[in-house]
Amino acid sequence: MMxxxxxxxxxxxxxxxxLKAAAVCASLGASLSVLAHDEAAAxxxxxxxxxxxxxxxxxxxxxxGLPTPRLAGQQYEYLRQAxxxxxxxxxxxxxxxxxxxxxxxxxxDDLAWYxxxxxxxxxxx
Amino acid sequence: MRNRQSAIRPHGHPAVAVAALxxxxxxxxxxxxxxxxxxxxxxxxxxHGIVGYRTAYPDVYPVPKLGGQAADYLAKALQDYKSxxxxxxxxxxxxxxxxxxxxxDLAAYYSDPGKRAP
Numbered sequence: 001m002m003x004x005x006x007x008x009x010x011x012x013x014x015x016x017x018x019l020k021a022a023a024v025c026a027s028l029g030a031s032l033s034v035l036a037h038d039e040a041a042a043x044x045x046x047x048x049x050x051x052x053x054x055x056x057x058x059x060x061x062x063x064x065g066l067p068t069p070r071l072a073g074q075q076y077e078y079l080r081q082a083x084x085x086x087x088x089x090x091x092x093x094x095x096x097x098x099x100x101x102x103x104x105x106x107x108x109d110d111l112a113w114y115x116x117x118x119x120x121x122x123x124x125x
Numbered sequence: 126m127r128n129r130q131s132a133i134r135p136h137g138h139p140a141v142a143v144a145a146l147x148x149x150x151x152x153x154x155x156x157x158x159x160x161x162x163x164x165x166x167x168x169x170x171x172x173h174g175i176v177g178y179r180t181a182y183p184d185v186y187p188v189p190k191l192g193g194q195a196a197d198y199l200a201k202a203l204q205d206y207k208s209x210x211x212x213x214x215x216x217x218x219x220x221x222x223x224x225x226x227x228x229x230d231l232a233a234y235y236s237d238p239g240k241r242a243p
Contacts, residue, residue, distance in 0.1 A: 067201035070194055073243060077186040091211065122241040124192030125174030 042114035045107065049099065050115075057118040066095070072120025079112035155229040157196065162234025165227055168219055169235075176242045182214065193238030200232040 046058065050071070053063045058071030071079065085091035086100035087108060100108070172178050172188045179187050191199065205211040206220035207228075223231070 061195045061198070067197040068195060069198040069202075073190060073193075075187040075189055078189045081184065081186050119243065121190040121194060122192030122238045122243055123174065123176045123190050124235060124237075124239050124241045125170050 037110060037113045039114065039117075042110040046111055046114050050111070053095070057120070058115045059118060059120045070120055071115040072118035074115055074121050076112050076116035079115055080108060083108045083112060155225050157200070157229035157231070157233025159230070159233040159237060161226075162230035162232070165230055166234055169231065172215075180213075180215065191235040192241050194235055196232040196236035199235055200228050203228045203231065 047056075050058060053061065053066070053068050054071050055062050058074075061068035061070055082091065083100050083103065084105075086093065086096045087103055089097065091097075103111075166174075169191070172180070173191050177187055179185055202211065203220045203223060206213065206216040207223060209217065211217070220228075
């Protein structure tokens with residue numbers, strides 16, 4: 001009885017250690033994927049695709065009469081969610097649906113990441 | 126002529142033509158008063174006034190930053206939630222209770238970034 005409970009507590013400790021190792025690997029993986037963004041390439045794509053309306057660095061909407069958001073400094077995951085929704089049709093806009101439709105998930109991620117890193121919007125309270 | 130071409134060409138997209146048409150068809154929103162907007166912003170601050178605050182439903186992601194956002198875009202977003210054109214359930218519930226004047230005032234208030242957390 002004693003032996004069995006000791007064995008199971010050893011097993012539990014090993015399982016716990018494996019879990020911790022997995023968690024470390026997962027968080028490393030997550031931070032590596034952030035490092036994997038190519039700022040120059042993402043910036044170039046942003047310039048080509050987005051700057052005509054959203055302005056340089058997504059910081060100055062330039063379409064008078066066409067409500068256009070500032071993107072600079074916006075939350076990375078919010079931007080990714082918005083672009084993905086335009087891409088899959090769950091959010092609709094004559095301009096943005098057409099712009100986002102051909103993007104790959106990787107391009108969406110890169111653009112969202114790029115704009116989130118620019119100085120601009122603030123949390124106002 | 127050359128300049129106009131180069132501004133449009135990189136997109137090469139029919140959407141550009143659609144946008145050009147829209148330029149002349151967007152309704153004018155009411156004029157907003159930022160002071161009035163501040164007094165109406167209590168229901169926004171619980172989420173948008175907290176740095177890094179995350180929505181819990183239907184997807185988990187940080188709520189967008191509003192400080193310094195373009196006023197016409199803020200007004201359009203609220204109008205779209207009110208009409209149901211945009212689907213987020215919490216925002217639809219909130220926008221449903223806003224008048225056009227409330228929307229214009231809130232848009233005016235949040236379009237000024239203030240001296241707040243980046």
